[in-house]
Amino acid sequence: MHITVKLFAQFRKGRFVEQQRECAPNSSVGSIVQELGIEEPEVGLIMVNNRHAELTSELQEGARLAIFPLVGGG
């Protein structure tokens, strides 16, 4: 199936800002994170179709996935 992935902050380095991707039906967010070589503990907020999602959330055809790093410094 077809999804759109948008990355933020340093997740873009060596990857992309936004990309159309093919993935297996019902792929989880976590599987995409793994495919992209992003370290799971560095993942902060995840949004699918502008709604809060989890690493375990399943993606549907046409999903728009946004992945933000966990930023906590002051």
Add this chain to the structure above:
Amino acid sequence: MSGWLAGLLDFLQTGSEHNLLPWQCQLEAARQFDLTLPQVEGHALALGLMPARYARNQNTFTVYDQLRLFRSRVAVIGCGGLGGYVIEELARLGVGTIRAIDPDIFQEHNLNRQLLSSPAALGRAKVELAAERVAEINPAVTLVPVQELYMPGRAGQLLGSAQVVVDALDSIHTRLALANSCGALGIPLVHGAIAGWYGHLCTQFPGDNSIQHLYGNTPHRHGVEARLGNPAFTPAVVASLEAAEVCKILLGVGSALRGRWLVINLFDMTFDEIALPR
């Protein structure tokens, strides 16, 4: 009106030029009438006189706005990268009482970005340097230094009288506790965080849960700042945005970043606004 007060008001009025009160006159009034500089500032503003240091605030803020800022109380939690700049800007803005809370002392690795740090300050309490800096740049406002770790059990004493709280913390766990405390106490919280070239900002009003939404799943983790560090400019940018939020909330003007998450990327120079559930 008591005799001395009438005398003071007359002294301030006579010493002012075009409704601007020169610093020398403010100093002299404090000496002659045995008042503190903040007391003189309060009387001057109530009389409609703008201390001359705020001359360039005019047209952005009225004398009444300036009085409102002077009578405001803001708590800044954390005096590191974000906190140092926030305190600097609030003091220059003329916020009357700033409570600075931080348990730490300055260390060498703070020097690349923390405004209050310097080689001479190494080993000294961050809140002590905050008090010294504010006394130097604007002696008419008061910085209350509190050298302790923010603990939710002490929220009432630490935050109780504040009208706005600024999150300048570097711990996600403490930040979530602070967000809960502010909600319970009914105080708006301006939240900012940074890592490397990146940062974000969001303002949470009582009853909102935006910060819990951002960090709720990750309370015991460290952010990517542990790996990326923080350069000089990122805290300055995010802290300035936080100070602007504080100013608007205190004055009840403009649009706060409520239910909106500003995601800042200084590497690509992009600012994304993401809608958040409140």
